[in-house]
Amino acid sequence: MTSFIGEYQCSVDVKGRIMLPSAFKKQMDPVQEKFAVRKGIYVSCLALYPWNAWEQQILDIRRKLNLNNREQNQLFREFLKNTAELVLDNTNRILIPKYLLGLAGIKKEVMLHGMDSQIEIWAKENYVSGIPDEDDFATRFEKHLGSSNNSQYFPNN
Numbered sequence: 001m002t003s004f005i006g007e008y009q010c011s012v013d014v015k016g017r018i019m020l021p022s023a024f025k026k027q028m029d030p031v032q033e034k035f036a037v038r039k040g041i042y043v044s045c046l047a048l049y050p051w052n053a054w055e056q057q058i059l060d061i062r063r064k065l066n067l068n069n070r071e072q073n074q075l076f077r078e079f080l081k082n083t084a085e086l087v088l089d090n091t092n093r094i095l096i097p098k099y100l101l102g103l104a105g106i107k108k109e110v111m112l113h114g115m116d117s118q119i120e121i122w123a124k125e126n127y128v129s130g131i132p133d134e135d136d137f138a139t140r141f142e143k144h145l146g147s148s149n150n151s152q153y154f155p156n157n
Contacts, residue, residue: 002028002050004114009124012108016101017093021112024119025092032088037096037121039082039103043130045113046096046104046121048086053117096121 008021025031028050036054040047049057061079065072082103086094101107109124122130132140 001056001117002053003116004119006112006114008112010110010112012096012101012106012110013093015095016098017089017095018110018112018121020088020092020094022092024112024114027114035086035088035094037084037086037094037100038080039100040120041079043120044104044126045123046100046106047115048094048119048121049117057117 004024004027006021006023006027008023010018010021012018030052032050032052034051036049036051037046038049061076065076067073067076082100084097084100086096088094096106104121105123105126106121107123111122111124111127113120113122113127
């Protein structure tokens, strides 16, 4: 399974295309040409998934939901709302539908942020303004991951 790391500043061209950084392409296993993109659930960005990671996420959600239940069926429909299939062109660009760019407030400059199995696509100004200060991050990190049970993963930090 692919795990993306890194941050990259990119530009959106007039057609809505973004160049996928070569570092992200190298991190894919196997390399994918097809992606899914959707509006973020918790934050105002877009989430870009390699197709195999997207299919796995959909499979995991289907296993947890009963689509014959009206409320759960509606939840699944809402999850799939504002989603599109994308393909890399021969110059490693992806064409993102303009309505999705608008939903995330993306105009010209974006930040691509590796977030495990997905790449978040942020309007640069939203990304920069949403970065917590170091003390806030350290406090929350310690609260959620600072227990003795997690010390094996984060020794002497």
